[in-house]
Amino acid sequence: MAYQETYRSGDGAHARQDGPGVADRPLKSLVGEFLDQARRLLRAEISLARREVRDEVKKVTAGGGMVAAGGGVLLLGVMTLVAFLVIALAHAVPLWASALIVAVALLGAGALLASIGLKRLRAIKGPQQTVETLKEDARWASTTMSAAKSQTHASA
Secondary structure (H helix, E strand, O other): OOOEEEEEEOOEEEEEEOOOOHHHOOHHHHHHHHHHHHHHHHHHHHHHHHHHHHHHHHHHHHHHHHHHHHHHHHHHHHHHHHHHHHHHHOOOOOHHHHHHHHHHHHHHHHHHHHHHHHHHHHOOOOOHHHHHHHHHHHHHHHHHHHHHHHHHHHHO
16 A cells, blocks of 8 residues: 655645555665655755745845935935925024024934834845744654654564
8 A cells, every 4th residue: 555645835735655565664764765855845945945035135236225315315404405395494593403403304204214124124134934844844753753663673
């Protein structure tokens, strides 16, 4: 009687066949097949992890770009508007007060842009699907080896 199990991985469903009954096969064959399946599974997990990390790097780049844009806007704002606004406000309030008002407004705008970028960076998560499938694979490997050991001991 052939044993077949279907399992899910990051790149779809796979059928795993253990050939004739597990109890009818030598331990060397079972261990060899187990190691072969483990190698294939490891390759699939590495591929999934690479794909997930690549996706997350794109998000980091976008968030980092937003933070840099916020910094650039702050710099441009400081260079082009500070002098104009301080002089314009100096007609209504003392010069020192106009400089303070302009500085607080620019710092607030810059802090807002930077906080938006940081919020996007904090929302990035690690390769969650890979971690979950690795846990499933570890459970499968443990169950498979336990079954092979118990059947080998039972037939001995």
